[in-house]
Amino acid sequence: MAYDAAALASVTREQIEAGPQNIWRYAALLPTGQDPATRVTLDPGLTPLVSATALAAEVGLRAPLWVKDDSANPTHSFKDRVVSVALTAARELGFTRFACASTGNLANSVAAHAARAGVPSIVFIPGDLEQGKVITTAVYGGELVAIDGSYDDVNRLCGELVETDEFEDTAFVNVNVRPFYAEGSKTLGYEVAEQLGWRIPAQVVVPMASGELLTKIDKAFSELVEIGLVEAPEGGWTVFGAQSAGCNPIATALHNGTDQIIPVKPTGIAKSLNIGDPAAGSYAIEAVTRTGGWMDYADDDEIRDAIQLLARTTGVFAETAGGVTVAVLKKLVASGKLDPDKETVVYNTGEGLKTLDAVAGQVGPTHRIKPSLRGARDAGLLG
Incomplete structure (x- = not known):
């Protein structure tokens, strides 16, 4: 996306510093969310x-x-930044469901933002994703779909789904509203x-x-x-x-x-x-x-x-x-x-x-001791 630098010349440091304590302090430099x-x-x-x-x-x-x-x-993760901008644009454009193809962090963020906004969500992930990212997406209550394939397979499928009648009301943050997502x-x-x-x-x-x-x-x-x-x-x-x-x-x-x-x-x-x-x-x-x-x-x-x-x-x-x-x-x-x-x-x-x-196999062992000074001494914690 290109911006009119002359039109933005009136933006000042003081104006930004007086803004909200989040990314929207830079709203004047973003393509959506002015309201x-x-x-x-x-x-x-x-x-x-x-x-x-x-x-x-x-x-x-x-x-x-x-x-x-x-x-x-x-x-x-940093995905909260891109998701907030993309879904704000999606709301302004009239989409009524939020979606994404994700390697994990984006799925977390889309599901959470959709929950906050009260909008249905559906996120697509590779089937071998880390369990922590699966759980921290599912907890928000949106629909979660695991694909037997890589992220590139997931992304390709989402690009096809967005062209179907069933998904015409759906904003895929990294497909049909990607320009806003990127910004x-x-x-x-x-x-x-x-x-x-x-x-x-x-x-x-x-x-x-x-x-x-x-x-x-x-x-x-x-x-x-x-x-x-x-x-x-x-x-x-x-x-x-x-x-x-x-x-x-x-x-x-x-x-x-x-x-x-x-x-x-x-x-x-x-x-x-x-x-x-x-x-x-x-x-x-x-x-x-x-x-x-x-x-x-x-x-x-x-x-x-x-x-x-x-x-x-x-x-x-x-x-x-x-x-x-x-x-x-x-x-x-x-x-x-x-x-x-x-x-x-x-x-x-x-x-x-x-x-x-x-890193689970990389970190040092945990000391296990009896709840006594003798236990601490036996473990070498006391002289």
Whole structure:
């Protein structure tokens, strides 16, 4: 979507700061929801920007490192942002049922937003989804459909369903109202700039599934500069993308010197990133290339280690996508692709409690003792 920058030039920092304590403080920069009465929302956004000094030291950064922690959203992932914008548009357009194809987090968010709005929902998921994400979708009472296939199979089916008479009243957030859905991701760029005192960080590392999130964070920074709310950092900003080794078609294309994405069959533990045929992959490559960035990927063991590293150094428990981002951050620093002397923001897009199986076998044993000082002494807890 394109906006009239001249018309938005009247938007001020003060106007935004006086707005609601959620993504709708940026309503003037979004394509829907200008009337608060139309908004379908759980009030997501303004999630913590966590100073990560200890993590920076561990990975070899000398400049400030921040973790944008979207696990603090209402359904514990960044999807609450995109869903709120998409379903607000859906309501304004007259749709009477909400739906999605999802690898898990989107399903949680659509079901929760529909419940809040009192609108029926139906969500479609791959049959091998983590149980935590299945339960945290079903609890909201909407209809849940598991498909024998990958996310790409689910997404293809939803694209066919939306063309049928039975689903003409249904807004699929990532199909027929996708343009609005995508624009909701921009709020992750706006917020970081505002939380840094209206500055754009020199470097960002973003997890990639479809590639849409990365492109929209880059777009948000460009819009803020264009309408005069911030100045571009000296030398501009650099965007880096992170994928898992089990599903890395975007990073592989970049490594091969092309923007032509070859679809893959996803594997591995980072299921929220398992989109084998990413719709925005070529656009993500363009953004990364234009800003002088790079992409890399991490295997399952590296992801598990990175989840624990992030938790140990920041107190942030990330799902597997966050582990991918931190693991790739380490690789980018080690390879010299990311400048250790420039301020960096990494994005954690979801809560680790949703993907407990990923690290269940990695953490240390629990001490079991008798409820006495002798029991504590026998366990080595006392001298």
